[in-house]
Every structure is written in C-alpha cells, then in structure tokens.
Amino acid sequence: MITTNLRRFYDPTFTVTDSYKESLPDLQNGPASLIEGADVPIQQVGISNFRIPLKYPTPSGDLLTLETSVDGYVGLDAGKKGINMGRIMRTFYKFQHDIFHPNKLREVLQSYKEDLESRSAFLKLSFNYPMMKESLRSGLSGYQYYSVAIEGKIDENDVFTSFMHLDFVYSSACPCSYELSEHARETRDVAAIPHSQRSVADVTVQLNSEMFVDELVEMCRDALQTETQVIVKREDEQAFAEMNGAYQKFVEDAARLLYDELNKDERIRDFVVRCAHLESLHSHDAVSRICKGLRNGLR
Numbered sequence: 113m114i115t116t117n118l119r120r121f122y123d124p125t126f127t128v129t130d131s132y133k134e135s136l137p138d139l140q141n142g143p144a145s146l147i148e149g150a151d152v153p154i155q156q157v158g159i160s161n162f163r164i165p166l167k168y169p170t171p172s173g174d175l176l177t178l179e180t181s182v183d184g185y186v187g188l189d190a191g192k193k194g195i196n197m198g199r200i201m202r203t204f205y206k207f208q209h210d211i212f213h214p215n216k217l218r219e220v221l222q223s224y225k226e227d228l229e230s231r232s233a234f235l236k237l238s239f240n241y242p243m244m245k246e247s248l249r250s251g252l253s254g255y256q257y258y259s260v261a262i263e264g265k266i267d268e269n270d271v272f273t274s275f276m277h278l279d280f281v282y283s284s285a286c287p288c289s290y291e292l293s294e295h296a297r298e299t300r301d302v303a304a305i306p307h308s309q310r311s312v313a314d315v316t317v318q319l320n321s322e323m324f325v326d327e328l329v330e331m332c333r334d335a336l337q338t339e340t341q342v343i344v345k346r347e348d349e350q351a352f353a354e355m356n357g358a359y360q361k362f363v364e365d366a367a368r369l370l371y372d373e374l375n376k377d378e379r380i381r382d383f384v385v386r387c388a389h390l391e392s393l394h395s396h397d398a399v400s401r402i403c404k405g406l407r408n409g410l411r
Contacts, residue, residue: 217264254342
C-alpha cells in the first residue's frame with residue numbers, strides 16, 4: 113500500500129525536542145533477539161578513514177598540522193546488537209585541538225571505553241610526515257615525505273600498548289650484480305652496470321616510551337645509508353651512485369642492519385621489519401621479514 117498523504121519535503125525549520133529524540137527508534141540498543149548470526153563477542157567494531165587535521169610535535173618544539181586518517185574501534189560484547197558509530201567520531205573530536213603523540217592515544221582510548229561502554233578500544237592515526245632533506249653534494253634541500261601511523265590499544269584491564277609504523281624508502285644495489293659487472297669489465301672489457309632498485313622497509317615498533325617520527329627515520333637512515341633523494345643535480349647523482357657502491361645490500365642484509373639499529377634503543381620494546389626490494393632484474397620482489405623475537409611478541 114502506498115501512502116499518498118505524507119509531506120514530501122524537507123523542513124529546515126523543524127526543531128528537535130528532547131521528547132522527540134526519545135521517541136526515535138534505537139535498534140542498536142535493542143534486545144539480543146535482534147542479533148543476526150552467532151551471539152559472540154566481536155573484537156573490533158567501528159569506523160575507518162575519517163579525516164581530520166591534527167597537530168604533531170617535532171624535536172625542535174614546532175608543531176606540524178597534518179591531514180590524518182583515523183581508524184577507531186571498540187570491542188563489542190556478546191549479547192549486544194551494536195555500537196553508536198557516530199559516537200566514535202564525536203568522542204575523537206573532543207581532542208581535535210590537542211597535540212598527538214603515541215601516549216596521547218591512551219586518553220582518547222579511555223574516553224572510547226567510557227563513552228561507548230566497551231571493555232577494549234583501538235585507534236590508528238595515519239599521515240604523511242614531511243622532513244627537510246639536504247642533497248648529497250649540491251647544497252639544495254627538499255621535503256621528503258614519510259608514510260607514518262601511530263597506533264594504540266587498551267584492553268579490559270586498562271593495559272595500554274602503543275606502536276609506530278614507518279615506510280622507509282631506500283635504494284638497494286645488488287652485491288652479486290656488482291661483482292658480475294666488474295668481472296665483465298675486467299675479463300672481457302665489456303661495459304656492465306650492476307642493478308639497483310627502489311626498496312621499502314615497513315617498520316613497526318612497540319614503544320616503551322615516547323619517540324619522535326624524526327628519530328625513527330634517523331635510525332633507518334643510519335642502518336641503511338642509501339635513502340632515496342629529493343632534489344638531485346649531477347654531482348648528487350654521482351654521489352648517490354658512489355653511496356650505492358659503498359653500501360651494497362641484499363634484502364637479508366637490509367633486515368639485519370635494521371634489526372641491529374632498532375635493538376639498541378631502549379625506548380623500543382619490540383619490533384618487526386619487512387624489507388621489500390622491488391627488483392629491476394626479476395619480475396618479482398625480494399622480501400625479508402625479521403622480528404626482535406620476544407615470546408608472544410610482534411611477528
């Protein structure tokens with residue numbers, strides 16, 4: 113049956129009263145009989161990729177305001193139909209003018225637990241972090257952008273853990289290819305160029321205490337030495353070729369070099385690293401994955 117006597121227009125002057133709000137249907141908080149499927153807990157329910165500009169600290173004391181993608185989730189107990197998705201965003205907006213760092217997430221997560229009456233909560237902030245990088249020899253500088261995420265979770269006992277993720281892009285020159293190229297020159301007087309490729313180290317660290325993004329970037333630079341460049345003139349290109357020759361590495365070498373660097377910092381409780389060399393020789397990538405090795409730790 114089609115109803116024909118309804119008012120078919122939006123009334124911008126309509127005022128919502130408390131009594132009207134109370135009359136609105138609420139399936140989310142309905143009885144357990146409304147649950148579809150197995151009546152079991154769900155570890156994470158929430159929203160992903162809502163965007164907001166947030167402030168982040170730098171070692172110099174300056175603040176960077178960066179567009180941030182936010183994932184926010186809470187645990188859903190058995191017997192509950194759902195959660196208030198909008199409240200996840202509204203709760204986060206209470207903190208929109210604060211300065212964000214890994215430990216700040218504890219405060220937001222505690223609010224999630226209270227506002228949504230949940231026993232656990234999870235939060236991840238993803239952003240592109242700019243750092244000025246100087247060229248190798250020309251004296252020029254340009255912005256290098258790093259894909260970063262800070263993540264936190266709090267459990268039913270209010271135990272908080274925080275993580276930082278970084279994608280570090282570098283160049284990897286193959287030691288085997290270098291030796292084969294030198295052999296061709298020496299034995300047959302043939303020009304040969306060893307292959308190198310853009311490579312990515314996906315680094316995740318679990319933190320004991322606060323750490324700036326800049327500091328994790330510097331650890332990766334110190335470990336691998338051959339970060340890709342921003343502004344390049346001929347003298348920089350030559351320097352980069354020399355640098356790749358000096359710091360040749362297989363994907364296994366890259367993983368172990370990062371392990372050595374990360375393992376020295378007491379602010380890092382645990383870590384896992386995935387290195388991928390996006391091969392210029394092969395039609396596939398070379399990959400190495402390494403973790404600190406804590407029992408029940410990151411894998």
